Amino acid sequence: MKTKQHRTEGSRYYPKRYDFDPATRDAILDEGLLCHVGFQREGQPIVIPTGYCRVDNTLYLHGSVGSHFFMEMAKGRPVCISVTLLDGLVLARSVFNHSMNYRSVVAFGETRLVESEEERWMAAERFTEHVIPGRWADARKPSASDMKKTMFIAVDIQDASVKLRAHCVADDPEDMQLEVWAGVLPLSLKAQTPETDESGITGIPVPDYLTDYQR
Amino acid sequence: MKTKQHRTEGSRYYPKRYDFDPATRDAILDEGLLCHVGFQREGQPIVIPTGYCRVDNTLYLHGSVGSHFFMEMAKGRPVCISVTLLDGLVLARSVFNHSMNYRSVVAFGETRLVESEEERWMAAERFTEHVIPGRWADARKPSASDMKKTMFIAVDIQDASVKLRAHCVADDPEDMQLEVWAGVLPLSLKAQTPETDESGITGIPVPDYLTDYQR
Numbered sequence: 354m355k356t357k358q359h360r361t362e363g364s365r366y367y368p369k370r371y372d373f374d375p376a377t378r379d380a381i382l383d384e385g386l387l388c389h390v391g392f393q394r395e396g397q398p399i400v401i402p403t404g405y406c407r408v409d410n411t412l413y414l415h416g417s418v419g420s421h422f423f424m425e426m427a428k429g430r431p432v433c434i435s436v437t438l439l440d441g442l443v444l445a446r447s448v449f450n451h452s453m454n455y456r457s458v459v460a461f462g463e464t465r466l467v468e469s470e471e472e473r474w475m476a477a478e479r480f481t482e483h484v485i486p487g488r489w490a491d492a493r494k495p496s497a498s499d500m501k502k503t504m505f506i507a508v509d510i511q512d513a514s515v516k517l518r519a520h521c522v523a524d525d526p527e528d529m530q531l532e533v534w535a536g537v538l539p540l541s542l543k544a545q546t547p548e549t550d551e552s553g554i555t556g557i558p559v560p561d562y563l564t565d566y567q568r
Numbered sequence: 569m570k571t572k573q574h575r576t577e578g579s580r581y582y583p584k585r586y587d588f589d590p591a592t593r594d595a596i597l598d599e600g601l602l603c604h605v606g607f608q609r610e611g612q613p614i615v616i617p618t619g620y621c622r623v624d625n626t627l628y629l630h631g632s633v634g635s636h637f638f639m640e641m642a643k644g645r646p647v648c649i650s651v652t653l654l655d656g657l658v659l660a661r662s663v664f665n666h667s668m669n670y671r672s673v674v675a676f677g678e679t680r681l682v683e684s685e686e687e688r689w690m691a692a693e694r695f696t697e698h699v700i701p702g703r704w705a706d707a708r709k710p711s712a713s714d715m716k717k718t719m720f721i722a723v724d725i726q727d728a729s730v731k732l733r734a735h736c737v738a739d740d741p742e743d744m745q746l747e748v749w750a751g752v753l754p755l756s757l758k759a760q761t762p763e764t765d766e767s768g769i770t771g772i773p774v775p776d777y778l779t780d781y782q783r
Contacts, residue, residue: 386657386668386755389650391606391615400606400615402652402672435604437617439757442601444778446768448696448707449714453601457617481663485753492663492748499664522765529768533707534775538700539760540601542654549751550737553661553744560749563659 372515381456381515382407384568385436386484386542390414392432392464394425405434406476406483412460413467413476414506426506427466434460434508440519441539446528452518454537460513467505476505487562542568587730596671596730597622599783600651601699601757605629607647607679609640620649621691621698627675628682628691629721641721642681649675649723655734656754661743667733669752675728682720691720702777757783 372378388405391398401422405412412434416423426432441454467473477500481489495503522535544566547559587593603620606613616637620627627649631638641647656669682688692715696704710718737750759781762774 387652387654387670389604389606389615389617389652391604391613391648393608393613396646397676398606398608398613398646398648400604400648400650400674402604402650402670402674404668431611431613433606433613433615435615435617437602437604439602442700444700444703444707446708447710447714448692448704449710449718451696451699451703451707453619455602455617459615459617461612477663481666484666485657485659488659488666489663492659492666493661493743493746495662495664499662503664521763522767524768528708531708532769532772534772534778535765535768536774537763537765538778538781539763540757541760542755543758545754545756547751547753548736549749552737553739553750554747557747557749559751563749563753566753 370516370518372517377517378458378513378515379407381438381458382412382436383483384438386568387436388412389435390426390432391435392425392430404480404484405436406480408475408479410510412462412508412510413480414508415476415480415503418502418504420504423504423506426464427504428464429466430464432462432464432508434462439540441537443518443522443537444535445522446524446531446533446535450522450524450528452523454518454520456517456519458513458515460508460510462508462511465507465509467507472507473500473505476507477503485562485566487560491560585731585733587732592732593673593728593730594622596653596673597627597651598698599653601783603627603649603651605641605647605649607640607645619695619699620651621695623690623694625725627677627723627725628695629723630691630695630718633717633719635719638719638721641679642719643679644681645679647677647679647723649677654755656752658733658737658752659750660737661739661746661748661750665737665739665743667738669733669735671732671734673728673730675723675725677723677726680722680724682722687722688715688720691722692718700777700781702775706775
């Protein structure tokens with residue numbers, strides 16, 4: 354297994370942080386909006402943030418055909434794609450036991466340029482629906498010219514490591530009587546009020562899929 | 569410049585997305601809580617999420633001396649460290665012009681094991697204060713034994729690319745009269761109500777630095 358080198362400690366009080374249930378992996382990948390794609394170029398590791406979507410065991414990326422990053426991806430490169438969701442700050446009584454609650458997937462595979470028109474259209478729709486469910490039916494669909502300018506990259510996941518921490522404070526027993534506030538500060542990505550672009554037709558109501566938006 | 573290979577398009581309507589002001593770079597690094605560290609191991613790119621802090625031109629990571637990831641970092645490896653802040657979803661009238669507002673730093677350097685006790689203590693304090701300003705003075709400071717179990721890694725930034733998108737919708741002129749809602753859905757990482765750990769001394773009030781917490 355290629356993923357073992359970043360195995361780390363379990364907690365003293367809780368089970369190890371790895372989760373081998375494929376449903377956990379998929380739930381994390383489906384909640385995230387951004388991934389970080391790592392690859393090597395001329396001996397230099399490079400990590401690029403970009404959007405993605407998951408379809409079964411495959412991650413799709415897309416971008417401009419003129420982008421150097423996507424031109425590199427089109428060549429078929431070994432990559433590592435990480436998706437991390439930050440759920441909270443864990444404040445122990447001692448600095449040493451501070452931690453974060455998070456869920457992460459570190460996925461390995463090789464990039465593949467998507468060439469079939471059918472798979473490209475499927476990826477375009479799934480990508481849009483991954484980010485904003487309901488949007489595909491609402492917005493103008495890509496034209497042939499839009500699609501020509503867009504490159505789709507697929508990464509079939511060969512191996513993935515799913516790691517999470519989702520529990521409360523774990524202090525040393527001798528610290529339990531310290532007069533220090535301890536607990537968890539939950540964090541989450543929240544949508545604010547939608548900001549309407551007034552430069553076109555006005556009076557179009559904000560769609561329900563935005564007013565209710567949450568990951 | 570090593571960073572040029574991931575240069576991408578500017579918008580048709582707005583300037584290119586690169587920002588060369590060092591203050592912008594530092595503001596992004598100081599706001600982020602997680603970074604993604606990319607390195608190569610036996611031909612395999614690996615991207616690991618972890619906490620960090622910035623001190624001048626240096627990024628610090630820390631972790632358990634028993635962690636395989638940190639043992640690898642201690643060897644002095646070329647790395648790419650990316651920090652990405654997601655600020656919003658940009659909903660154009662056409663699917664093709666959808667985008668995200670974000671701010672990102674892609675930094676390059678080599679890892680260095682921090683050996684001096686002075687630098688290790690400085691990094692421990694700055695790390696804590698980066699995540700939760702005010703916490704260092706409040707929690708139990710690391711003991712000699714805590715410090716022995718902790719490895720600090722420094723990466724002096726040799727080169728960095730700062731990229732952002734922070735503007736409204738940019739539709740094709742011929743789409744402006746479509747009856748499709750367009751605009752920006754702002755997103756931000758929000759703190760929820762702190763969850764007190766009741767297993768030690770009770771009645772300790774939630775500290776001000778948590779009730780007012782924001783990035």
